[in-house]
Amino acid sequence: MNNNKPPMSSSSRSNPRRRCSDLTLPLPPRQPQQQIAVPLPLPPSNQHINFSQLDRLNRIGSGSGGTVYKVLHRPTNALFALKVIYGTHDEEVLRQIRREIEILRGVDNLNVVKCHDMYDRAGEIQVLLEYMDCGSLEGTHLSDESSLADITRQVLSGLYYLHRRKIVHRDIKPSNLLVNSKKQVKIADFGVSRILEQTMDPCNSAVGTIAYMSPERINTDINEGKYDGCAGDIWSVGVSILEFYIGRFPFSVGRQGDWASLMIAICMTNPPQAPSTASPEFRDFVGCCLQMDPARRWTAAQLLRHPFVTGGTLVDHKHHRGFNNNNNQVHPTHHLLPLPPKFSS
Numbered sequence: 001m002n003n004n005k006p007p008m009s010s011s012s013r014s015n016p017r018r019r020c021s022d023l024t025l026p027l028p029p030r031q032p033q034q035q036i037a038v039p040l041p042l043p044p045s046n047q048h049i050n051f052s053q054l055d056r057l058n059r060i061g062s063g064s065g066g067t068v069y070k071v072l073h074r075p076t077n078a079l080f081a082l083k084v085i086y087g088t089h090d091e092e093v094l095r096q097i098r099r100e101i102e103i104l105r106g107v108d109n110l111n112v113v114k115c116h117d118m119y120d121r122a123g124e125i126q127v128l129l130e131y132m133d134c135g136s137l138e139g140t141h142l143s144d145e146s147s148l149a150d151i152t153r154q155v156l157s158g159l160y161y162l163h164r165r166k167i168v169h170r171d172i173k174p175s176n177l178l179v180n181s182k183k184q185v186k187i188a189d190f191g192v193s194r195i196l197e198q199t200m201d202p203c204n205s206a207v208g209t210i211a212y213m214s215p216e217r218i219n220t221d222i223n224e225g226k227y228d229g230c231a232g233d234i235w236s237v238g239v240s241i242l243e244f245y246i247g248r249f250p251f252s253v254g255r256q257g258d259w260a261s262l263m264i265a266i267c268m269t270n271p272p273q274a275p276s277t278a279s280p281e282f283r284d285f286v287g288c289c290l291q292m293d294p295a296r297r298w299t300a301a302q303l304l305r306h307p308f309v310t311g312g313t314l315v316d317h318k319h320h321r322g323f324n325n326n327n328n329q330v331h332p333t334h335h336l337l338p339l340p341p342k343f344s345s
Helices: 010-014 016-023 091-104 145-164 229-246 259-267 280-289 314-320
Strands: 054-062 066-073 078-085 115-121 124-130 177-179 185-187 321-324 329-332
Touching: 054 078, 091 115, 091 124, 145 185, 145 229, 145 280, 229 280, 280 314
Parallel strands: none
Antiparallel strands: 054 066, 066 078, 078 124, 115 124, 177 185, 321 329
């Protein structure tokens, strides 16, 4: 027996586990997300969807520019809308279309229909879009101002997002305002949109639906040939919202009228006004949109703060804008407060 073994201390006798303490190292707490200096990248949100995995279910719309189908993505059972653009185009036009659609794939806003993917099938462009299960607002008659204000706010929110990114829609109308079962209203159909940073086109080409076009776009003599695409979209919003309220196209000629009749009604007569049965806030809102002079129209950012949209009153809102009682014309001050956070994206 080895009698040279050092004596055991009293603390070791009272806690025998400490004899092996040098053999076990305590592990640090598992908090990897807090200890990684640079977070790992998330997978890309715009992954391409295989065209061969899409099944056409039925046609849900068509127009002069193309046909839209409801399609099923088999691997996920997700529904999409597939827009097939008519006609074959030369390579330069195809490159422009691809470039614009690729930019639109990056658009991400709650009130803009999402563009998921694009396919070029033998020169025929097909665009995969978010599916809106309740269709468009065309033919809607909505005299309840609180519901109409909610629709207006959503449309303006989407338009504000687009205009901040220098994207002009140029074809705002009831049939291009879609709604889903969650009562979300979204701007759709960018077949005639223009990304201003991607092209030198000053938005003078004759595209869109003339019934909802602004006067200076139809008759270039009105504004010395200058066309502000954002102001043109605001005019179209005003016509559409007024149509929802009164239940018909607000000009004296039907929207399906001939070109000459529509031009005279839009360019050579006073802009339509909301009826006297409407609230002062709604009548004023329509006036802010339907100004013959595009420089006097309110922007989407300003209209989001209009009392009709916010639920305020004109009396409380007077310090935000000028008002000429002689001709009932609105004079926006362009000095409004910053937008609320939910509209600042």
